[in-house]
Amino acid sequence: MYKIIEKKILSQGVNQLVIDAPLVAKKAQPGEFIILRVNENGERVPLTIADFDREKGTITIIFQEVGNSTRLLGELEVGEGVADFVGPLGHPTQIEKMGKIVCVGGGIGVAPIFPIARGMHQAGNQVVSIIGARNRELVILEDDMREVSDELTITTDDGSHGRKGLVTDVLKELLEDDEPIAEVIAIGPVVMMRAVAETTRPYGVKTIVSLNPIMVDGTGMCGGCRVAVGDKTKFACVDGPEFDGHKVDFASLMARQRMYVEQEKQASTEGGKCQCHCQK
Numbered sequence: 001m002y003k004i005i006e007k008k009i010l011s012q013g014v015n016q017l018v019i020d021a022p023l024v025a026k027k028a029q030p031g032e033f034i035i036l037r038v039n040e041n042g043e044r045v046p047l048t049i050a051d052f053d054r055e056k057g058t059i060t061i062i063f064q065e066v067g068n069s070t071r072l073l074g075e076l077e078v079g080e081g082v083a084d085f086v087g088p089l090g091h092p093t094q095i096e097k098m099g100k101i102v103c104v105g106g107g108i109g110v111a112p113i114f115p116i117a118r119g120m121h122q123a124g125n126q127v128v129s130i131i132g133a134r135n136r137e138l139v140i141l142e143d144d145m146r147e148v149s150d151e152l153t154i155t156t157d158d159g160s161h162g163r164k165g166l167v168t169d170v171l172k173e174l175l176e177d178d179e180p181i182a183e184v185i186a187i188g189p190v191v192m193m194r195a196v197a198e199t200t201r202p203y204g205v206k207t208i209v210s211l212n213p214i215m216v217d218g219t220g221m222c223g224g225c226r227v228a229v230g231d232k233t234k235f236a237c238v239d240g241p242e243f244d245g246h247k248v249d250f251a252s253l254m255a256r257q258r259m260y261v262e263q264e265k266q267a268s269t270e271g272g273k274c275q276c277h278c279q280k
């Protein structure tokens with residue numbers, strides 16, 4: 001069992017857990033993820049590593065309760081634990097000194113962008129961050145992001161906090177500035193990542209997105225996480241999760257994400273019970 005050391009509710013339905021997992025913490029780097037199972041009959045849930053502490057041997061995850069497994073995960077308290085905790089998986093973010101980096105985080109996507117912004121800042125880059133949410137209550141990690149950014153702008157759809165509008169409004173202004181941008185990194189809902197990629201495309205600024213297709217094994221064997229990037233098929237778990245945003249086929253990614261909507265609804269209404277004859 002992988003024990004929960006700390007639990008914090010960041011906003012409605014968004015939890016932060018610090019989990020004792022020394023072997024994962026030893027190797028974790030920004031951009032990587034873990035796959036956990038809440039209990040031994042549970043489905044495998046991929047979650048980005050939001051932070052790690054090598055000395056304490058802990059990993060921080062931040063997740064939104066969207067369906068059955070994340071709801072069960074959110075019910076766990078300090079002292080309880082999850083059955084499996086596998087990682088670190090995926091390729092780490094390429095962190096080096098490049099100049100001005102714009103980090104764009106939308107909703108829960110602020111969690112994975114935080115260690116990347118921190119890494120880029122520590123590497124000596126000028127980090128300009130934009131974090132967006134639907135409203136004030138859904139803005140997470142504002143103080144943490146401010147600490148690792150040279151500039152931070154918050155946008156909310158309804159204007160209840162920061163600037164009213166979308167993250168891409170602020171991004172467009174930065175792109176219009178004379179100061180060159182070395183790279184834009186965007187993590188958030190697929191529609192947001194697609195909008196960011198379309199905003200930067202005419203300016204030819206390198207844009208990295210972190211994809212979240214359905215994943216099963218996380219080892220490149222099942223093919224569940226396949227995404228079309230350029231003219232190639234890639235597996236997000238082993239080739240990503242980060243890709244060149246200008247090459248990703250976002251339409252097919254969105255279609256694949258909707259593939260199991262009916263089954264997911266059924267699992268939520270039936271309390272996650274298996275519908276075969278195994279009685280689990």
Ligand SMILES: Cc1cc2nc3c(=O)[nH]c(=O)nc-3n(C[C@H](O)[C@H](O)[C@H](O)COP(=O)(O)OP(=O)(O)OC[C@H]3O[C@@H](n4cnc5c(N)ncnc54)[C@H](O)[C@@H]3O)c2cc1C
Binds near residue numbers: 033063070215
């Ligand atoms: C590399 C990666 C990193 C992620 N990091 C985070 C994170 O840091 N925080 C966070 O809140 N969410 C993250 N997600 C999404 C998270 O895995 C899903 O929200 C979770 O699996 C939903 O499970 P559920 O049973 O609660 O919901 P379900 O009812 O099963 O599904 C709800 C929605 O979640 C998505 N989903 C379901 N199962 C999977 C799966 N196995 N893989 C990917 N997406 C799935 C689908 O879009 C689905 O429509 C990440 C996904 C990937 C692939």
Ligand code: FES
Binds near residue numbers: 214219224235236237
């Ligand atoms: S999750 Fe199975 S190939 Fe990526």
